[in-house]
Amino acid sequence: KAGVTQTPRYLIKTRGQQVTLSCSPISGHRSVSWYQQTPGQGLQFLFEYFSETQRNKGNFPGRFSGRQFSNSRSEMNVSTLELGDSALYLCASSFGSSSYNEQFFGPGTRLTVL
């Protein structure tokens, strides 16, 4: 069974631009969660999508948004990029709710904002 895939793996943007990251979950998984990982703040939850609906949202500004498609693939968008958005963005898929099921993480997208 193929693992979680994320594209692109690396991205360099400048302040003010916007970016879209993509995540393809493991086949059969309906939940996709997104996390931001930085050396200073650790792993922080962004949001979770389940069957195309946003189930939960973390404490991030409205510039961070996401969506999930009918095939469970998910995208997250960050608008008006700031230097502090530089981070590793990880998505994780699980069969059911992420709160009670093993999460499988993708390799991440390394975003650098200049």
Add this chain to the structure above:
Amino acid sequence: GQQVMQIPQYQHVQEGEDFTTYCNSSTTLSNIQWYKQRPGGHPVFLIQLVKSGEVKKQKRLTFQFGEAKKNSSLHITATQTTDVGTYFCAVDNYGQNFVFGPGTRLSVLP
């Protein structure tokens, strides 16, 4: 909100020594998960604990959930260089999502 602490933040051990990391929550937990992230890698699920006082073993790894379900520990017996990485606990935030602890970074000297 949910407060999760992990101690120690860093641990350096000689290969063959034991290692323990602790995860402490400010509130009673419904369950807890442990993940390992190798340098340059992504978090990988290790175990989920649900019951009070639960103890689970995976080869050299022993996981324990506290009786009050507010803390947990991960113990590695006779560490190997392959154990290097950061160990995270993740706790259920009232059914909303998982809150990850800050992690314990383990270094193993050969």
